[in-house]
Amino acid sequence: MNNREIVVTEVALRDGSHAVNHSFTIEQVSRVVKALDDANVPFIEVSHGDGLGGSSIQYGFSNTNEMELIEAAVDAAENSAISVLLLPGIGTVEQLKEAHKLGAKMVRVATHVTEADVSKQHISLGKELGMETVGFLMMSHMVPAEKLLEQALLMESYGADTVYVVDSAGALLPHEVKERIKLLKSNLKVDIGFHAHNNLSLAMANTLAAIEEGATRIDGSVRCLGAGAGNTQTEVLVSVLERMNITTGIDVYKMMDLAEELVAPILQEPQEITKGSLVLGYAGVYSSFLLHAYRAAEKYHLDPRDILIELGNRKVVGGQEDMIIDVASELAGYKIS
Ligand SMILES: CC[C@H](O)CC(=O)C(=O)O
Numbered sequence: 001m002n003n004r005e006i007v008v009t010e011v012a013l014r015d016g017s018h019a020v021n022h023s024f025t026i027e028q029v030s031r032v033v034k035a036l037d038d039a040n041v042p043f044i045e046v047s048h049g050d051g052l053g054g055s056s057i058q059y060g061f062s063n064t065n066e067m068e069l070i071e072a073a074v075d076a077a078e079n080s081a082i083s084v085l086l087l088p089g090i091g092t093v094e095q096l097k098e099a100h101k102l103g104a105k106m107v108r109v110a111t112h113v114t115e116a117d118v119s120k121q122h123i124s125l126g127k128e129l130g131m132e133t134v135g136f137l138m139m140s141h142m143v144p145a146e147k148l149l150e151q152a153l154l155m156e157s158y159g160a161d162t163v164y165v166v167d168s169a170g171a172l173l174p175h176e177v178k179e180r181i182k183l184l185k186s187n188l189k190v191d192i193g194f195h196a197h198n199n200l201s202l203a204m205a206n207t208l209a210a211i212e213e214g215a216t217r218i219d220g221s222v223r224c225l226g227a228g229a230g231n232t233q234t235e236v237l238v239s240v241l242e243r244m245n246i247t248t249g250i251d252v253y254k255m256m257d258l259a260e261e262l263v264a265p266i267l268q269e270p271q272e273i274t275k276g277s278l279v280l281g282y283a284g285v286y287s288s289f290l291l292h293a294y295r296a297a298e299k300y301h302l303d304p305r306d307i308l309i310e311l312g313n314r315k316v317v318g319g320q321e322d323m324i325i326d327v328a329s330e331l332a333g334y335k336i337s
């Protein structure tokens with residue numbers, strides 16, 4: 001990717017979908033993609049927060065059909081490639097084909113960190129379609145580095161061009177990121193990526209630790225527009241990397257401008273580390289559970305932190321969003337039969 005030492009994927013228009021209750025409009029997507037394209041961002045991800053097909057009662061309905069958003073993104077991008085996220089079991093083969101037909105160039109196939117085997121069909125299809133294909137191992141903090149390596153090797157064997165360590169809960173500490181990336185780097189032939197969440201205020205430190213150990217594919221969300229406290233803030237990341245003489249190819253001033261002028265007004269509230277998002281990192285809970293837990297807490301008159309801590313204790317993972325209501329009703333004293 002023309003002299004980029006670090007290849008950034010901007011995820012605000014996908015991960016940020018969680019933070020705005022899946023309310024992105026065609027106009028917002030078009031304007032943000034156009035500006036990101038102008039800033040020379042190589043990859044821009046656009047999908048429901050839970051990936052293709054995520055719009056549902058379980059995960060939250062999108063206000064606008066994600067295929068229309070993907071189409072708008074493809075139309076607005078001259079050079080940037082549009083990426084889609086797909087979780088096997090939520091997104092289907094047909095939806096991936098449709099996104100590809102609309103012009104999506106990259107697919108990231110995401111599984112829970114112990115379930116890489118379910119990614120085979122979708123990684124193979126991504127390759128068959130000629131897409132850049134990425135394996136995305138979510139909740140990577142939940143297993144030791146050796147288990148993560150085993151799962152990453154599976155994704156590599158299915159044909160993934162890159163395998164990502166995904167800190168979905170923002171729970172990893174810098175030394176744990178280093179250990180994981182180092183092990184993958186020395187055992188995989190494909191590129192290694194890292195996706196952070198800022199719940200413990202460690203997204204930037206963890207990202208730099210990952211780069212130090214050889215990760216070359218990095219995710220960021222402009223203005224921290226991602227689930228929980230958001231991801232590594234893209235405009236800050238490209239500024240820091242430029243100070244370190246590491247090239248991303250991205251125009252720092254243009255990133256700063258679009259963050260302030262286009263993305264800040266989209267946020268329903270400024271992205272900050274609130275007590276709720278802090279508990280996600282502290283208890284190791286999926287960042288996308290945050291708003292679901294707030295709603296459940298309101299319904300059952302509970303402190304959302306109690307719900308999140310209990311979800312962490314039970315090691316609830318992505319796809320088990322229905323457990324949020326179950327746990328809340330149990331904590332409120334209702335019996336589940
Ligand atoms: C539900 C999919 C999830 O948001 C993917 C992701 O970005 C992560 O696990 O951090």
Ligand SMILES: [Mn+2]
Pocket residue numbers: 015168195196197226227287
């Ligand atoms: Mn994420």
